Amino acid sequence: MTPAGYRALVTNLSAPEPPAGAAATMPAEAPGPAGRRRRFGWPVYAWGLWDWGSAAFNAVITTFVFTVYLTSDAFGPGADATLGWVLAGAGFLIAVFAPVSGQRADRSGRRTLWLTVNTLLVVAASAGMFFVAPSPDYLWLGMLLLAVGNIFFEFASVNYNAMLNQIATPATVGRVSGLGWGLGYIGGIVLLLIVYFGLIDPEVGMFGITGEDGMDIRVAMLICAAWTLVFSLPVILTIRDPKGRRDRGERTGLLASYRLLFRSIADLWRTDRNTVHFLLASAVFRDGLAGVFTFGGVIAAGTFGFSAGQVIIFGVAANLVAGVATILFGALDDRIGPKRVIVLALACMVAAGTGVFVFHDAGRTAFWVLGLILCIFVGPAQSASRTFLARLIPAGREGQVFGLYATTGRAVSFLAPAAFSVFLGLGAAATGLTGNDVQYWGILGIVLVLALGLVLLLPVRPHSHRTDTPLDSRPAGL
Known part of the structure; x- marks a missing residue:
């Protein structure tokens, strides 16, 4: 594909948009009576259910349950530091291999196959956590x-x-992306409530299971594995790989795949720096979004005096609000474009985060209000970031570019934690206070990362979004 042809795929910000009432369809929709259209068809819901199911690993295992279990006293001293290094190593491997994994799926035309394989490996890892007994001997198995x-x-x-x-x-x-992302938030909370109140919290939980030998957590891991598997089946059985794109070209080895990747990145830089600039901007503000959830509970407990139970209740409310808001904002994304949604979301989060700093002495009610405002906009910004990139990618390059999307996000994942820590130090120097008394300064670090991402996003030109042309029928990539 020529550079001119590639550039033609991206429209300028100044280009006029079609009227707001222009038709909006998707392959799964069909005209109904009086020109009305039905709601999304089954393929969209099947796709969205993968997000619902995968939240078992993303939310329950990684965030709330298994990592907490693995860093408990039962596994010996230093388990938390070991966890940090192990996850950092995993992040490095993801950054190195994600673009190549996506590129090879593009070239073979077998995305559903590789989604299936990778999902089954996640299910196997989740089920394997059942064998991690609470003893230092099992620490490295769990890691x-x-x-x-x-x-x-x-x-x-x-x-x-x-x-x-x-x-x-x-x-x-x-709307499609918002539905999937919203289902992920809500599905994670539904499963968390099931395993917490059904197994972890009561002395004797479902099936007569107790906390002896960590059995409540270990059985919860089996439930997570089953949850992921069951809700992944709809997309695996429904969305087929396009036959015309299967087995395109010759199979390539790992080194040849990297050569193709670097050549494609160089071509992308020469022909469409707009997409490169978006990958950079989104990496920064996505790390800020992750920081909101990573440090939100810490600030709630340390600065505003939330108990452990109150933190969990706030976490449930926060994820529920984020999930519902993400689904609702999907329609706004389609109407005004993802860039405006991201700009709106980031601006509101910067204002709310600053409010947490200013009103840190106002009590828990202030955190509930401002914290939930932050959570309202986290999901829409994440979902709109995905749709922004989806509109920019030419057909046949989706896996590779979304692999770069994962890589750039991993490459700057240190920003929010580092900024949080730096501002804690600045707060201590400015006030002479330490510990929880100065913890509220950390939110300014998160706000700074969000603001930097917003500034980097502003010059990026969006792709025209008011069209009925299927995304995967655009011209092929480089």
Whole structure:
């Protein structure tokens, strides 16, 4: 594909948009009576259910349950530091291999196959966590399973994100992406409530299981594995790989795949720096978004005096709000475009985060209000970031570019934690206070990362979004 042809895929920001009432369809929709259209068809819901199911690993295992279990006193001193290094190593492998994994799926035309393989490996890793008994002897088994699960979860996500172009048009991709991301938030909370109140919290839980020998956590891992498997089956059985794109070209080895990757990146830099600039901007603000959830509970407990139970209640409310808001904002994404949604979301989060700093003495009510405002906009910004990129990618390059999307995000994942820590130090120097008394300064670090991502995003030109042309029928990539 020529550079001019590639550049033609991206429209300028100044280009006039079609009227707001322009038609918006997707392959799964069909005209109804009086010109009305039905709601999304089954392929969209099947695709979205993968997000619902995969939240078992992303939310329950990685965030709330298994990592907490693995860093408990039962596994010996230093388990938390070991966890940090193991996850950092897994992140490095993801950054190195995600683009190549996506590229090879593009070239073979078998995204559903590789989504299936990677998802099954996540299921196997989750089920294997059942054998991690609470003893230092099992620490490295748990760490290995967590690292393997993280790696293959990200590889599966690359192929899953690339499928977005098969089931949506630029006019509907916002609602489709928002539905999937919202289901992920809500599904994670539903499963968390099931395992917490059914197994972890009561002395004798479901099936007569108790906490003896860590059995409540270990059985919860089996439930997570089953949850992921069951809710992944719809997309695996519904969305087929396009026959015309299977087995294109010769099979390439790993080194040849990297040569192709570097050549494609160089071509992308020469012909469409707009996409490169978006990858950079999104990497920065996505790390800020992750920081909101990573440090939100810490600030709630340390600065505003939330108990452990109150933190969990707030976490449930925060994820529920984020999930519902993400689904609702999907329609706004389709109407005004993803860039405006991201700009709106980041601006509101910068304001709310600053409010947390200013009103840190106002009590828990202030954190509930401002914290939930932050959570309202986290999901929409994440979902719109995915749809923004989906509109820019030419057909046949989805897996590779979404692999780069994962890589750039991993490359700057230190920003929010580092900024949080730096501002804690600045706060201590400015006030002479230490510990929880100065912890509220950390939110300014998160706000700074969000603001930097917003500034980097502003010059990026969006692709026209009001069209009925299926995303995966655009001209092929380089």
